[in-house]
Amino acid sequence: MQIINKSIRVLIVGLGLIGGSYAKALRKKGFFVSAITDNQNSIDYALDNRIIDEGYSYVEEKAVSSADLIVFALYPKVFSQWIDKHKNLFKPGTIITDVTGVKSCIVYEIQSKLPPDVEFIAAHPMAGREVYGVENSDDKIFEGANYIVVPTDKNTPEAIETCKDLGKILGFSRISELSPEEHDEMIGFVSQLTHCIAVSLMTCCENEHLVDYTGDSFRDLTRIARINENMWSELFMLNKEPLLKQINVFIDECMLIRDMIASDDTEGLKDKMRLSTSRRALFDKK
């Protein structure tokens, strides 16, 4: 059952890669999409390329107050500041969602600040690319990707269903639900730890001379080492405890494997490799 009907007006706040990709997908599906972002060039590009129906490089009150569904695609701290400043512009019944990569630190805070007739239901689209800006937006990045709805006790079943419906409309392959704490624990492992590892691999030693010799393994493990330092340092700091826990678990395991090699424990090493192989096989399934 589709809950969201096409007569609703969608507002995207923050027209970067993800905001732009949301806009593109929704407009293709027939929704009226407006955007607010602080860069006039992004608005011009999005209008010229029919990614949005209307757009503003300032907070146009009517665009906010006429929206039924608002997607915030901003960095977490900017998102929170935006709500502080403009929360009185929302019309009653507005549903707000986001794309933020950390949840515990932001979801409860935003929910507590909003007027009682405006509902924030958090979501994390697990999609991205190593490029930025609305110019690179691409709704195909949602194909085959996971979309996680992150409700709290404050959310209504209707808003949760609306948010899942949005994930379906955007074209995500798998839509699931996690609490903010479960989300942050998971994301600390599958996303933040992997980015720490990729950066460490690139920075741990001079390796520029290795370009001519490298195989695909090293390329694969460092694809995400091209990293937006402003976004990711903010995400790391906002998810500090779960991330530190995951880094330590990983370092301990690296040390264990190192010690197996050092002590010629071939059988122990093979056991680790067999476990690794069987677990990894699960992740190939779509």
Place this chain on the structure above:
Amino acid sequence: MQIINKSIRVLIVGLGLIGGSYAKALRKKGFFVSAITDNQNSIDYALDNRIIDEGYSYVEEKAVSSADLIVFALYPKVFSQWIDKHKNLFKPGTIITDVTGVKSCIVYEIQSKLPPDVEFIAAHPMAGREVYGVENSDDKIFEGANYIVVPTDKNTPEAIETCKDLGKILGFSRISELSPEEHDEMIGFVSQLTHCIAVSLMTCCENEHLVDYTGDSFRDLTRIARINENMWSELFMLNKEPLLKQINVFIDECMLIRDMIASDDTEGLKDKMRLSTSRRALFDKK
């Protein structure tokens, strides 16, 4: 200038993924290719699919003594034992090469064991897949890949050129030269360390429940975590010192980044990310 002419007879010893892919590429280019491998099914498959011209599941003396160029695609220890047993079958002037992933521990030893009129020139094709056997052989894996010739003082310029020529004929994109020690240092970092990391990520905690939530980052970093435990444990143990050094350098860097997060050193973290981004950009160039 092409040194290898098509009238030479090539023998592949060990018809797995890499041996089979060599055979496929060479036969397509018009070479007469024979194979020796210990599995009759592999020989039958390769004959049925015209990957080889003739093949034996035992050491057929004539196949060895009539070969001008022999490629050993065996695990390092099996390769060394094969040479011990059969080195007197080679005809004078035969050139031997290999595909072994470690070099210092094998190259000098093999060279010292061979009759004086048989030359071993080592090479490492930096290509592979997470599947095994001649049934999965595919000469396209050499496209865009690196081929490293690993000569010692004992090698003649002619054999080095012949080996580079083989890399070109196989279709490798970049052909370079490293000493055995440089090779092992490099491979400890770009290949063995990355496999240790991928395995550690899969084994450091229960993560099977994360299948529904993961993004591409985790998939990319663990693609190589489906690992042949017999081959890789042997390669790790044979390259123990360079690998342990690289693991320690990497663990130290992970700890440094962890401590930056723990101490809110956002600027330090951003510096690391900027260095990572600029270095990784080089690896995108082909």
